Amino acid sequence: xxxxxxxxxxxxxxxxKTGQKQEKPTFIKPxxxxxxxxxxxxxLKWIENEFGMLFKREVHYSLDYKHGDYRLGELFNxxxxxxxxxxxxxxxxxxxxxxxxxDTETTGLKGAGTHIFLLxxxxxxxxEEQFTLTQYVLSDPSNEVAFLFESKLWQxxxxxxxxxxxxxxxxxxxxxxxxxxQHLPPLKTQRxxxxxxSSKRLWKDDLSRMKLTQVEQDKLGFYRKGDIPxxxxxxxxxxxxxxxxxxxxxxxxxxxxxxxxxxxxxYIHSTNLLFDAISTESATTYTNIGKWFGDLKKQxxxxxxxxxxxxxxxxxxxxxxxxxLAYELKRVGEVKLAIESxxxxxxxxxREKKLLxxxxxxxxxxHQLKDYEQAMVFSEKGLELLQQISFxxxxxxxxxxxxxxxxxxxxxxxMNKNNSNxx
Numbered sequence: 001x002x003x004x005x006x007x008x009x010x011x012x013x014x015x016x017k018t019g020q021k022q023e024k025p026t027f028i029k030p031x032x033x034x035x036x037x038x039x040x041x042x043x044l045k046w047i048e049n050e051f052g053m054l055f056k057r058e059v060h061y062s063l064d065y066k067h068g069d070y071r072l073g074e075l076f077n078x079x080x081x082x083x084x085x086x087x088x089x090x091x092x093x094x095x096x097x098x099x100x101x102x103d104t105e106t107t108g109l110k111g112a113g114t115h116i117f118l119l120x121x122x123x124x125x126x127x128e129e130q131f132t133l134t135q136y137v138l139s140d141p142s143n144e145v146a147f148l149f150e151s152k153l154w155q156x157x158x159x160x161x162x163x164x165x166x167x168x169x170x171x172x173x174x175x176x177x178x179x180x181x182q183h184l185p186p187l188k189t190q191r192x193x194x195x196x197x198s199s200k201r202l203w204k205d206d207l208s209r210m211k212l213t214q215v216e217q218d219k220l221g222f223y224r225k226g227d228i229p230x231x232x233x234x235x236x237x238x239x240x241x242x243x244x245x246x247x248x249x250x251x252x253x254x255x256x257x258x259x260x261x262x263x264x265x266x267y268i269h270s271t272n273l274l275f276d277a278i279s280t281e282s283a284t285t286y287t288n289i290g291k292w293f294g295d296l297k298k299q300x301x302x303x304x305x306x307x308x309x310x311x312x313x314x315x316x317x318x319x320x321x322x323x324x325l326a327y328e329l330k331r332v333g334e335v336k337l338a339i340e341s342x343x344x345x346x347x348x349x350x351r352e353k354k355l356l357x358x359x360x361x362x363x364x365x366x367h368q369l370k371d372y373e374q375a376m377v378f379s380e381k382g383l384e385l386l387q388q389i390s391f392x393x394x395x396x397x398x399x400x401x402x403x404x405x406x407x408x409x410x411x412x413x414x415m416n417k418n419n420s421n422x423x
Contacts, residue, residue, distance in 0.1 A: 025182050027051065030142040035244030042246035044137060051183065052146030055137040057253055060130050061261075068222030070265040072131050075124075078271035085275050089296065091198055097191075098158040099123060101263040104169045105256055107234040115141055116176055117237045118253065119151050122260040123158075133260060135253055140241050145183045148176060154185040159193060161263055163212050166194035195266050201292045202270060206284045212262055220265050228255045278308050283317035291324050303328040310344075319348030323357060330360065335368045351389050358382035362407060372415045379407050 030052045040046055044055035063073030082092035093099060101122040108114035117138040125132045138147045153173070162169055170192060177187040199210055207218060216222040228236065228251045240249040278286055286309045294302035306328065309321035326341035342357045342364075349357065358378045366375035383404040391397040 027145070027183050030140075030146075033139050033143075033241065033244075035241070035246070036139070038244045039137075039139075039240075039246045039249075042250055044246065047136075047146075047150060049146050049150055051149050052143035053139045054143055054147045054150055055139055056150075057133075057135040057137070059133040059257065060125075060128070061133070062130055065131070067261040067265050068216065068220040070220070070268050072261075072264055074268045075264055078268045081271055081275050086298075086301075089274075091193055091270070093159055093161075093193070098156070100156065100158040100160055100190075101260050102160045102162045102165055102169065103256055103259045103263070104165075104172065105230075105233045105237070105252060106172055107237065109168075110172075114172065114175075115144065116147075116172055117234075118256055119147070119173075120256045120260050121151075122264065131264075133257055135256060137249075137253070144176065145180050148173075148180060149184055153190075154187055156188060156190065159191045161193045161195065161267060163199075163259065163263060163266070164194060164196040166192040166197070195263060195270065198270050199266070202273060202285055202288055204284075204288055206282055206288070212259060212266075215266060216258075216262050220262060220269055222258075222262060222265070224258060226251070227258070228252055230255065278312050283309055283313035283321065286312075287318075287321040287324065290321065294324060294328060299328055299331060303332075310341075315344070316348055319345045320353070323349055323353055326357070326360065330364065335364055339364055351385060355382055355385050355389065358385065366407075366411060366414075372411050372418065376408065376411045376415065379404060379411060383408065 029050075032053050036046055036053070039055055044057055047054050047056045061072055063071065065072050076095070079093055079095045082089065083095065086092060087094070103120045104116045105118035105120075106114055106116050115138065119136040121134045122131060124130075136147060136150055138144060160170065170190075174187060177184060196210060199207075199215055203210070203215075203219070207214060213224060213227075216224070228248075233252045233255070236248050236252050240246050273281065273285070274289060286305060290302045290305035290309065292302075293299075293305065303325060306321045306325035310318045310325065313321075322341040323345035326338045326345065329335075329338035329341060339361060342361050345357055346354055358381050361378040362375045362382065365371045365378065383401070386397070386400055386404060391400075
């Protein structure tokens with residue numbers, strides 16, 4: 001046999017060896033926990049599947065159910081508003097999408113040893129024409145596969161709406177799924193809408209804290225009574241599986257239930273706030289809305305909102321509205337109006353923003369109006385203000401000083417040239 005033929009035979013043998021499928025690990029179903037009857041008596045339903053045991057709780061709400069200031073059925077009016085007013089906004093949801101409001105409770109904040117012990121889902125049931133809350137409770141860590149499998153997240157095609165879920169809850173779920181992937185179907189990728197992000201956009205510099213409970217009280221008209229603090233939830237869960245007493249654990253489920261209901265009302269409130277006329281919110285909030293639309297390249301909408309802010313609130317409250325409006329006016333060539341807005345902004349904005357305003361005023365006077373003397377005035381003010389601002393690196397300060405001196409030198413040359421031409 002030739003050398004070439006021997007190599008071909010060896011290649012075939014190697015191919016057969018590498019092509020062999022590895023056997024799936026045998027799954028051993030855990031024993032039921034000793035407290036199964038106690039937890040059922042507390043109000044949980046016993047669920048068993050091929051991987052083990054878990055508990056389940058369901059609650060139903062009519063469209064008229066009121067949580068804080070809003071009825072749950074108002075969600076559908078909010079969805080229609082997106083359709084007709086801004087369907088390309090990143091927080092817009094089409095009426096045809098399956099929407100799942102999602103929240104979890106975990107035994108810690110991070111690490112492979114952190115388990116999710118409660119998966120909460122709230123969605124609209126079209127057949128029953130009502131909202132249904134479904135909570136899955138991990139019976140004990142040995143039944144994690146059963147718990148994750150029963151969630152049906154490997155089957156769902158949905159838009160997941162959460163509060164900090166994109167950064168925390170969903171990544172935690174992915175970790176737990178990966179650790180059990182030899183027994184579970186692949187987890188489906190879902191569209192994520194994180195209402196913490198929208199809340200930061202709307203209420204930056206308005207709300208001191210962005211915790212959901214704070215947003216509920218200040219914006220949604222919902223006040224919790226007898227709530228369990230979130231940081232106690234892991235302790236309560238471990239105590240429940242140790243003692244078998246689920247009485248306090250049910251309060252954790254109530255905490256999770258309120259979180260989920262607030263997600264619906266927060267989505268309704270945020271949507272209305274983006275499209276309603278200026279009313280009860282602060283100048284800061286409406287300025288944030290105008291800036292948000294500007295960041296999304298919806299400049300006309302942004303300018304209209306910011307102009308309304310400058311009309312409805314006093315000068316002390318509208319500095320930032322003038323500041324962002326000035327950029328929109330500059331973009332469309334309204335030079336004099338842009339200058340007026342930048343100057344109106346100066347008394348009440350931060351030093352960092354004031355420095356940017358001086359720079360823009362210098363640019364507009366130099367390049368658009370050819371008024372080099374005024375450009376020089378604002379450049380000198382900018383350089384003077386620069387010394388009062390702290391920078392992370394010395395090189396950053398030096399670069400900015402260099403740029404301001406360069407501008408001043410250029411303006412000085414232009415002014416000298418103009419004077420020479422006059423002579």
